[in-house]
Every structure is written in structure tokens, then in C-alpha cells.
Amino acid sequence: MxxxxxxxxxxxxxxxxxxxxxxxxxxxxxxxxxxxxxxxxxxxxxxxxxxxxxxxxxxxxxxxxxxxxxxxxxxxxxxxxxxxxxxxxxxxxxxxxxxxxxxxNLFDTLSRQQSEAGYEIEETTLSDVESELFSTLYQRIVTGQLALPALPEVATKIQSAINDTQIDAARLSRIVLMDMAVTGGLIKAANSALYGGAAPVHNVRDAIVRLGFSATRQLVISIAMKQVFKTSVRGLQRRMLELWDRSVRVSALSYVLARHGTRFDPEHALLAGLLHQVGMVPLLDYLGHHHPHMEDREIDAILQRLHPVMGELVVNDWGLGPDLSTVVREVNQYERNGNSPPDYCDVVLVAHLYALTHNRRGQPVTDVPRYDQVPAYTKLGLKPPNEEMKLDLFEEAEQEIRQVMDMLKGPSPA
The missing domain is CATH 2.60.120.10 (Jelly Rolls)
Structure with a gap:
């Protein structure tokens, strides 16, 4: 008992x-x-x-x-x-x-949140209405009353299976076949130029053999993640779709940045980029159900301040590891770790700022620093941007970026 x-x-x-x-x-x-x-x-x-x-x-x-x-x-x-x-x-x-x-993990998260002044309610610059809602939401988070999204079943099972020393490709393929979207995405990845697929593979087992177990785990979780970025609130479905689109874009850019260096696992960077704002998912769902008439400006203010603390709880609840917790917690701390070795958060931070600079709507971004003027950019050893404020690295990898985005959500313009 x-x-x-x-x-x-x-x-x-x-x-x-x-x-x-x-x-x-x-x-x-x-x-x-x-x-x-x-x-x-x-x-x-x-x-x-x-x-x-x-x-x-x-x-x-x-x-x-x-x-x-x-x-x-x-x-x-x-x-x-x-x-x-x-x-x-x-x-x-x-x-x-x-x-x-x-x-x-939960103890470490709660302890860290308690000690970091960035989460102190009285230090925010919200209106009276926003402050009251912020306080309510924050208390729901720290007391466990705000429901966390569940990790998709196929991702949960692949997590457990990979830790089994007796695992083989046949057993992994049976798990992947539980989810047809993941099955198709994994085969598409194995056949892409990203993984040197000269001769095409036609089944999951061969795809796993080509990708390797580690890459398979990361890709399965990433492809399954689309199931998490959903809400039943009709008025917020457009917002949730935009959040997913942004996350996929940052994920693809993070993947390319990781491949550019030797320190990082590209698939892990891909997953990190995909999850960097995952805390917004349960927050949006809550706001939609409990405050359906809230203005967009108020929603944006709440999401921006609370998504790191919420995201860290989600990632820890899923057992995805401390480096991904760091990503969701610190991706908005633009001046972070200026003297420490580069990490996955630096990769995602640069990808995030680059995506904001070159957002598809063409709207200027004024409340964040330039992506090439943060410590993370220097730590990653990247070359200066061109006259259009773009990176040749990303320009040359345009097809690669398209393939990653296509794998995660289907064909989409880069």
C-alpha cells in the first residue's frame, strides 16, 4: 500500500x-x-x-x-x-x-524557481488585471493545480525501451508502428539527405538501423510532439498553430547550428528547439478555458513571463533531462553564461533570435537584442551576418532546413 x-x-x-x-x-x-x-x-x-x-x-x-x-x-x-x-x-x-x-527533478525545479528573482511576482511590470491573473496562475503552477500535457504514448514507450540494454531494432520498430505519423516521419528522415540515404528504405526497422538508436529516440519524440501542441479552445487554435510553426522553425535552425559544430548532437538540438516554448501550451489552454475574452496583449504578457517556469515543469515531468530543462528555463535570458562553454541553450537562443529577426510576417522586432550581439553567438564561433542580416550558414542549408521542417509537420516554406 x-x-x-x-x-x-x-x-x-x-x-x-x-x-x-x-x-x-x-x-x-x-x-x-x-x-x-x-x-x-x-x-x-x-x-x-x-x-x-x-x-x-x-x-x-x-x-x-x-x-x-x-x-x-x-x-x-x-x-x-x-x-x-x-x-x-x-x-x-x-x-x-x-x-x-x-x-x-521536481525538487530541483521548485528550489531554483524559489531562488531566482526573475520569477518574483512583485517585480513584473504587468497591469493590475494582469498582475492578479499572473499571481493566480503562478500559484496554480507551484501548487501543482495547473494540468501538465502528457508525453505522447509512443514517445513514453520509446524512452523506456532505449534504456533497456537488450533492445533491438525489431522491438523498437514495433513501438514506432503504434503511431502512423511517427512511422512516416521516421522513414522520411532516414531517406532524406540529412542521413545520407542513398538506397531508399521502405520500413521502420531499416530506418532505425540507418538512423541509430539515439537519433531514433530523439526523432520519435520530436515527430510525436505535434500531438502536444493542441487545444480544444476554438478561439486559441490559431495561436497554438502559430506556436507550433515557430517551434518547428527554431527546431530546424537549431539542428543546422548543431551540425555546424562538433560539440552538439543535432537530433538533441532539434528536440531542444522544438520544446523551447512548450510551457505556453498548458498556459494557453488554461487561459482559453478560464479567460476566453482576454485581450491578445494580456495573453502575450502572461505567456512571456510564465512560459519558462511552466516549461521546466513540463520537461521535468516528462523526464527529458537537465539540459532541456535549462533550455526552456533560460532561453529568454539573452545575456546568460557569457564566460561558460557553449551549451544547447546557446544554440536554441541564437536560433530563436534569428527566427524572430527573419519572421515570415516581416514585422520588425524591437524588444529583443540582435541575434549576433548576444554572448551565445560569440561562444558558438559563428561568422558575421551578411548585408541582409542573414547567416550564410542558414542560406546554404536552406534545403536541409526544409527537410527538417517537412519531417516534423509536412511540407512548409522555409
């Missing part, structure tokens, strides 16, 4: 007691109290996603071969059972025990 957990239990534990009440309440909703029979062995490497705390009973912790007995309610029991980087540790229950299982 799995018991619910209240905040009074969490606020006594190291690290967790640093969270404010609203954040602690959200964490409690995702925390489980699990029973352990005497003799049960738990390996740290299998629990790396979680922070485990002993709250009842007694267990023996083995670290570097040395046993240490931990009893509930002791000072040591207020600390996580396993250290974050000690994956070779294991513990054995010496009696009937109960262990709290805390989502590490």
Missing part, C-alpha cells in the same frame, strides 16, 4: 525544509511513502531520479563496502539515504521500513 505524505513530514527533512510552504505542498503531492520488507535491497543507481528518506524502521547502508546502520528519527535519517552521485551504494532493510520517495 502507498500512503500519502503531508508537508509536516517533508519540512523536517534536510534540503526539503528549504522550500517555501506553497512549493513544499506541491512536492508533497508527488511524494510517496513506500513500504520495505525486512531483507529488501535497494540499489542507489536504480533510484537516481529520486531522493529517498527513511521515516520508519532500520536499514543498513553500504558505501564503499562499509555498512552504516540508519534508524528512523535519527539525525542521519533526516538526510537522503543515498548521496546524489554515489550510484554504487546500496541499502538493505533490517526491519519493516517505510521510505519517502521524492522526485529529485
Amino acid at each position: 502507498v500512503d500519502a505524505v503531508d508537508t509536516t513530514t517533508l519540512e523536517k527533512l534536510a534540503h526539503l525544509n528549504e522550500l517555501e510552504p506553497a512549493a513544499l505542498e506541491q512536492l508533497a503531492k508527488k511524494t510517496l511513502k513506500l513500504p520495505m520488507k525486512a531483507g529488501t535491497k535497494v540499489q542507489a543507481g536504480d533510484q537516481s531520479r529520486w531522493m529517498l528518506y527513511l521515516v520508519e524502521g532500520k536499514l543498513s547502508l553500504f558505501s564503499e563496502g562499509q555498512p552504516q546502520v540508519i534508524e528512523a528519527f535519527s539525525r542521519r535519517a533526516h538526510q537522503p539515504i543515498f548521496g546524489a552521485s554515489r550510484l554504487k551504494e546500496y541499502a538493505v532493510a533490517l526491519s519493516q521500513c517505510q521510505v519517502l520517495r521524492v522526485d529529485r
